[in-house]
Amino acid sequence: MAGKMWAGRFTKEVDERVNDFNSSISFDHRMYKQDIEGSMAHATMLGECGIIDIEESKKIVEGLKGILADIDSGKLEFDPTSEDVHMFVEAELTSRLGDTGKRLHTARSRNDQVALDIRMNLKVEADEIIALVKELEQTILNMAEKHLTTVMPGYTHMQRAQPITFAHHLMAYANMLLRDLGRLEDCKKRLNIMPLGSGALASTTYPINRQRVCDILGFDEITQNSLDGVSDRDFCIELASAISMLMMHLSRFSEEIILWCSWEFKFVELDDAYATGSSIMPQKKNPDVTELIRGKTGRVYGDLNTLLVMMKGTPLAYNKDMQEDKEAIFDAVDTVKLCLKTFIPMLDTMTVLKDNMRNAAARGFINATDCADYLVKKGMPFRDAYKITGTLVHTCIELGCTLETLPMEEYKKLTDTFDNDVYEAISLDTCVMQRKAAGGPAPESVKAQIAYVRERI
Numbered sequence: 523m524a525g526k527m528w529a530g531r532f533t534k535e536v537d538e539r540v541n542d543f544n545s546s547i548s549f550d551h552r553m554y555k556q557d558i559e560g561s562m563a564h565a566t567m568l569g570e571c572g573i574i575d576i577e578e579s580k581k582i583v584e585g586l587k588g589i590l591a592d593i594d595s596g597k598l599e600f601d602p603t604s605e606d607v608h609m610f611v612e613a614e615l616t617s618r619l620g621d622t623g624k625r626l627h628t629a630r631s632r633n634d635q636v637a638l639d640i641r642m643n644l645k646v647e648a649d650e651i652i653a654l655v656k657e658l659e660q661t662i663l664n665m666a667e668k669h670l671t672t673v674m675p676g677y678t679h680m681q682r683a684q685p686i687t688f689a690h691h692l693m694a695y696a697n698m699l700l701r702d703l704g705r706l707e708d709c710k711k712r713l714n715i716m717p718l719g720s721g722a723l724a725s726t727t728y729p730i731n732r733q734r735v736c737d738i739l740g741f742d743e744i745t746q747n748s749l750d751g752v753s754d755r756d757f758c759i760e761l762a763s764a765i766s767m768l769m770m771h772l773s774r775f776s777e778e779i780i781l782w783c784s785w786e787f788k789f790v791e792l793d794d795a796y797a798t799g800s801s802i803m804p805q806k807k808n809p810d811v812t813e814l815i816r817g818k819t820g821r822v823y824g825d826l827n828t829l830l831v832m833m834k835g836t837p838l839a840y841n842k843d844m845q846e847d848k849e850a851i852f853d854a855v856d857t858v859k860l861c862l863k864t865f866i867p868m869l870d871t872m873t874v875l876k877d878n879m880r881n882a883a884a885r886g887f888i889n890a891t892d893c894a895d896y897l898v899k900k901g902m903p904f905r906d907a908y909k910i911t912g913t914l915v916h917t918c919i920e921l922g923c924t925l926e927t928l929p930m931e932e933y934k935k936l937t938d939t940f941d942n943d944v945y946e947a948i949s950l951d952t953c954v955m956q957r958k959a960a961g962g963p964a965p966e967s968v969k970a971q972i973a974y975v976r977e978r979i
């Protein structure tokens with residue numbers, strides 16, 4: 523690039539290595555639309571406030587529209603030797619309009635410009651992520667509706683614990699994602715604050731109208747302190763944090779799907795279009811998508827950490843360290859979108875092997891709590907009922923049977939309170955149907971959970 527925009531103070535060209543090192547255009551060019559829209563709003567305001575001639579302001583806006591159209595159509599390519607997208611657009615405008623183009627940067631600094639661009643860009647990204655999470659919610663809710671009576675074992679410590687349904691299990695994830703949506707919406711509130719007019723750090727002596735720029739660009743309000751306006755990156759950290767938690771949820775779900783696909787579980791079967799084979803083992807069908815999501819979660823945590831560490835020692839106001847925000851937050855945004863876009867159809871096409879789930883639920887004595895509760899309901903203190911049931915489980919293990927198939931005389935040996943109605947009380951279906959407390963696995967309770975989430979997405 524011939525001559526820097528800031529060349530006046532310098533007697534030498536910048537070293538090529540420094541130029542490459544300094545340059546952010548390779549990753550900030552993705553903000554070109556926001557950069558140009560921000561500049562159009564700025565130029566409009568400058569014209570309206572009489573800071574630049576109104577006719578020149580109109581020419582600038584037209585010139586910027588032309589640049590936007592040319593980038594969109596591929597006619598204009600980014601110059602990799604430009605320092606950043608802001609310099610690139612301004613240089614291009616000046617090459618098209620001459621001196622008029624040079625007036626655009628009046629009452630503005632790249633510091634407030636970049637702060638504006640990232641916020642505008644991340645607003646769009648946050649909306650895209652929110653739309654994808656809602657799509658995933660729909661997929662989960664539709665699936666849950668089909669599996670209200672699909673009994674499966676619920677686990678604690680990875681040991682079969684109590685019977686639940688697949689719908690109930692799915693709705694746990696629906697609730698996590700609902701909180702993710704809340705966090706993303708909350709992030710948007712603080713993204714939606716307009717920093718332009720902060721100048722380099724100390725605002726400006728020109729009679730600018732910040733509120734006008736805010737209105738044109740559709741922000742909720744303007745930032746209240748110019749030093750903070752240029753040096754705040756909390757909104758990047760908040761978004762990366764919300765994304766990290768969302769990834770954590772996707773990763774837990776992925777981990778379960780990986781387990782469920784194994785021959786040891788065989789609770790689900792992935793569609794062939796969403797699984798991969800092995801180069802050597804002909805029998806393999808691997809859940810690569812879910813494993814990659816699990817892996818990429820670590821990468822997104824890394825992005826969050828990058829941002830946190832980058833900001834912790836920077837004095838006010840702008841420091842070049844902050845240029846590092848973009849690769850980290852863009853990587854987090856791109857990664858979560860990619861994961862969601864792949865995870866949704868994979869889940870949607872996944873076959874649920876109901877019989878295997880039910881068979882697993884039928885083993886492992888997951889109705890033992892219900893057996894103890896049966897005695898409690900007949901008047902026995904819980905601790906005594908617990909002990910008797912434990913002894914029964916021990917007997918079953920010795921005899922190689924289940925509580926459902928254990929003969930009545932074995933029950934009677936421990937207490938006369940047992941009667942034939944115990945078999946009904948401990949049947950898997952009863953165990954599930956009776957757990958109808960709010961939040962529980964009984965179909966009517968899960969239906970209420972589905973309605974709750976549906977109303978909120």
Ligand code: ARG
Nearest residue numbers: 546606632633636840844845
């Ligand atoms: N490319 C820079 C960034 O992303 C733009 C702001 C540059 N400001 C400056 N004073 N060098 O942070």
